[in-house]
Amino acid sequence: MSGTSTYVPKSALGRWFESRLPIVGLVHSSFVAYPVPRNLNYLWTFGAILSFMLVAQIVSGVILAMHYVPSSKMAFDSIEHIMRDVNYGWLIRYLHTNGASMFFFAVYMHMFRGIYYGSYKAPREVLWILGVIIYLLMMATAFMGYVLPWGSMSFAGATVITNLFTAIPLVGGGVAHWLWGGYAVGDPTLNRFFSLHYLLPFMIAGVVGLHVWALHVSGQNNPDGVEVKNVKRDTVAFTPYATIKDLFGLSLFLILYAWFVFYIPNYLLDADNSVPANPLVTPAHIVPEWYLLPFYAILRAIPNKLVGVVALAAAIVLLAFLPWLDTSPVKSAKYRPLFRFFFWVFVVCCVGLGYLGSQEVSDGTTLVARILAIGYFGFLLVVLPLLGLIEKTKPIPASIADAVLTKASVPSAPSVAS
Amino acid sequence: MIRLKTSFFIPAALALLLASGVGALAQEEDQPKPSRQSWTFSGFFGTFDQAQLQRGFEVYKEVCSTCHRLSIPFRTLSDPDGPGYSLDQVKALAASYQVTNDEPNDKGEIFKRPGLPSDVFPPPDAYPNDQAAAAAFGKAPPDMALLAKARKYERGFPWFIFDALPFFQYQEIGADYIDAILNGYTKSDDPQWNLYYPGHKIAMPQPITDGRVEYKDGTPSTVANYAKDVASFLSWAAEPTLVERKKIGLRVMVFLIVLSALLYFTKKRIWSDLH
Numbered sequence A: 001m002s003g004t005s006t007y008v009p010k011s012a013l014g015r016w017f018e019s020r021l022p023i024v025g026l027v028h029s030s031f032v033a034y035p036v037p038r039n040l041n042y043l044w045t046f047g048a049i050l051s052f053m054l055v056a057q058i059v060s061g062v063i064l065a066m067h068y069v070p071s072s073k074m075a076f077d078s079i080e081h082i083m084r085d086v087n088y089g090w091l092i093r094y095l096h097t098n099g100a101s102m103f104f105f106a107v108y109m110h111m112f113r114g115i116y117y118g119s120y121k122a123p124r125e126v127l128w129i130l131g132v133i134i135y136l137l138m139m140a141t142a143f144m145g146y147v148l149p150w151g152s153m154s155f156a157g158a159t160v161i162t163n164l165f166t167a168i169p170l171v172g173g174g175v176a177h178w179l180w181g182g183y184a185v186g187d188p189t190l191n192r193f194f195s196l197h198y199l200l201p202f203m204i205a206g207v208v209g210l211h212v213w214a215l216h217v218s219g220q221n222n223p224d225g226v227e228v229k230n231v232k233r234d235t236v237a238f239t240p241y242a243t244i245k246d247l248f249g250l251s252l253f254l255i256l257y258a259w260f261v262f263y264i265p266n267y268l269l270d271a272d273n274s275v276p277a278n279p280l281v282t283p284a285h286i287v288p289e290w291y292l293l294p295f296y297a298i299l300r301a302i303p304n305k306l307v308g309v310v311a312l313a314a315a316i317v318l319l320a321f322l323p324w325l326d327t328s329p330v331k332s333a334k335y336r337p338l339f340r341f342f343f344w345v346f347v348v349c350c351v352g353l354g355y356l357g358s359q360e361v362s363d364g365t366t367l368v369a370r371i372l373a374i375g376y377f378g379f380l381l382v383v384l385p386l387l388g389l390i391e392k393t394k395p396i397p398a399s400i401a402d403a404v405l406t407k408a409s410v411p412s413a414p415s416v417a418s
Numbered sequence B: 001m002i003r004l005k006t007s008f009f010i011p012a013a014l015a016l017l018l019a020s021g022v023g024a025l026a027q028e029e030d031q032p033k034p035s036r037q038s039w040t041f042s043g044f045f046g047t048f049d050q051a052q053l054q055r056g057f058e059v060y061k062e063v064c065s066t067c068h069r070l071s072i073p074f075r076t077l078s079d080p081d082g083p084g085y086s087l088d089q090v091k092a093l094a095a096s097y098q099v100t101n102d103e104p105n106d107k108g109e110i111f112k113r114p115g116l117p118s119d120v121f122p123p124p125d126a127y128p129n130d131q132a133a134a135a136a137f138g139k140a141p142p143d144m145a146l147l148a149k150a151r152k153y154e155r156g157f158p159w160f161i162f163d164a165l166p167f168f169q170y171q172e173i174g175a176d177y178i179d180a181i182l183n184g185y186t187k188s189d190d191p192q193w194n195l196y197y198p199g200h201k202i203a204m205p206q207p208i209t210d211g212r213v214e215y216k217d218g219t220p221s222t223v224a225n226y227a228k229d230v231a232s233f234l235s236w237a238a239e240p241t242l243v244e245r246k247k248i249g250l251r252v253m254v255f256l257i258v259l260s261a262l263l264y265f266t267k268k269r270i271w272s273d274l275h
Helices: A012-018 A023-031 A042-065 A075-084 A089-116 A125-147 A152-167 A172-180 A187-218 A238-263 A290-301 A305-325 A337-358 A363-390 A400-408 B002-026 B050-062 B074-078 B087-095 B130-137 B173-183 B223-238 B242-274
Strands: A035-037 A235-237 B098-100 B112-114
Touching: A012 A023, A023 A238, A035 A238, A042 A089, A042 A187, A042 A238, A075 A089, A089 A125, A089 A238, A089 A290, A089 A337, A089 B242, A125 A152, A125 A187, A125 A290, A125 A305, A152 A172, A152 A187, A152 A305, A172 A187, A235 A238, A238 B242, A290 A305, A290 A337, A290 A363, A305 A363, A337 A363, A337 B002, B050 B223, B074 B087, B173 B223
Parallel strands: none
Antiparallel strands: A035 A235, B098 B112
C-alpha cells in the first residue's frame, strides 16, 4: 500500500481503468511485488491466518444473524433452532464459536512472536499500537458475542464484566446503568450487545486496513531483527514466495480449526451455557472464555475491587507502551540471551495465570496468582527497561542475507540475488 | 542452540513445578467423580446405537417425561442417525400428545390439537411451566433437550488437556454424569441422597428402580441399563447432528491433510531456487 506502483497493465482496457482508479496497481504493489524479508519463519504466517479468520468470522456471523433473535425470551431457543432446524446451522455455529477461539489463539501467537522478535521497536511503534487496538476490539467483540446465546454463563459473564465499571469512583454506578439500559443486565443489554457485536468486527476490519498500511510503510520485521539494507539481496517478492508459505501455514492452521469444529466442538464451551439464563440462579463457578482467563486471574488476585480493575486494564494497556518500556536497541531475542530467558518466564506467567483463572479460588491459588501477576507486571515494568541497560547482547548480523547464508552455510552469495 | 534450550527449558520446568503444585492444591475431594464409561458415540467414528436410543426414549417416555420437558421436535425421532423410528410411528406418537396451537382459532380461543411431527414435545401435563414444577419440587426439573451438554464434572489437570487431543479425545462427560446420577441413589433410607450429586442432597427423588420399565427387546430391566440407555438417548437429543458432523469431519480432515502436503511440496519447489 505504499509508494508508486510498478504495475503496468497489459491490455488497453486495463490501462484505461488503471489511469482512472489504480486499484489493481495497489493490490499488485501490496500483495505481489511487495518485498518480504527472506528469513521469515512460519510464525510470520499468522498475519495471513488472522486476516482469514476475520473474514471467516464475519461470513459465519452474518449467516447466524439471519436466524438469531436478540431477545431475552427467544435468544436461547433461537440458537437451538439454528442447531436443530437450520440446514447446516450446527456447522455454521460451531465454525463461529470455535472460530473465536482460533482467532484468539492466532492473535496470541502473533503477539508473542512480536514480543520475542522485538517487532514493536522503531520504526514500527504505530503498527504495534494499532495491533493493540485490534486486540482490544477483539476482546470487546468476543465478550459481547459470548453473551448472545443467553445461557447461564453468558448472563453471569455479562453481569461480572459490566459490574467492573461500578468500581470507578463517583460515576461508576451511572456508567453501569447506562451500559445495561436498566438497573441490571436484561433485554436492553442483550439488544445493544447484539448491535455492537455486529458493528465491532467491521471496525476491526478498518483498523486491520491501517495495520496493513503501516506494515507496508515500515516493512516487516524478521527473526534477525535487522532492517532490509539491500532489497535485492535481503528480500523476496510477496508472490509467490510469501503467498505459498502463508497458504501452507493457513492450511495447517485449518486442520487444527477443523479438529475443534468437527470432533470437539463443545470442548471450549462451558456446560453452564447449555442452561438458559436465569437471573435468580447464578452458576456455581463463573469463568470467562479461555482467552480472557489471565486477566480474570489478575482481577481476582487483588482483594480491592478498584485496584483489581485498574490492574486488569493496565495489564492490557501497558502492551501499547512496549516500544518505550523496552530500552534495548537490539530487536530479536536471538541476540538477547537474558531477554530470551525472561520472555519464556513471561509466557509461563501468562499461561499460569490463565490456568488459575479457570480454577476455583482458594488461598493457594490466590497466592500463586499474585506471584504470577507480579511476574507479568515485573516483566513489562522492570525487566524490559533494565535489560536494555545491563544486557550483553550477541553480535547481530550485518544484513538479512548474511544471517540466512551463515545459517544455510551456502558458500556462494551472488547466485542468491537473482 | 544450547543457550536457546536452557532459556526455554528452565521456565518450562518452572511451569511444570507450578502446575503440579496447583494441581495438588486443587485436590480436595469429598465425593467421588462420575467414572468414565464407554459410549458408542465417542471417538473418531462413534455413532449412536439405534436400539439403545429407542430403549432410552422408552424410559424417557414412561418415567422422565412425568416431570421433565424435552424440547426437541418429534420429527427428529425418525432421524436414521438417531432413534430411526419410521415416519408413521413418529406421526402416531406426535398425535398422541395434545399441543397448544400457536395462534388462537377464528373465535379468538386458544385451543389444543393433536401434535404433528413438526411440533416440539409439549411440557408435561402436570407441570405446564417452570414455576408450577418449582412449586412442587422446590426446583424446576431441567429441560432434558440439552441436559447431556449442560452437565459436567471436573476432569482435572492434566486430563483436561488429553481430552482435547486426537486419539485421546473425550467429550462424553455429560453422559457419564447422567449415568452416574441414576446409579448414585445408594442410601435406601434416603431417596434424595445421591453419591455423585455435588453436596449429595438432590431435589429429584430416586426416579427409577429395577424392573420399572419392561424393555421390548429383552434387555435386562436394571437401573444400570436404564442409566446407560437414557444417557445415550439424551446425548443424541443434545447433539443430534453428531454422526453427520463426524462423517463430514473425516472428509474435511483428509482433504486438508492432502492439501497441506501438496502446498508443502509446492512451497519447497518455489523456494528451492533461493537456497
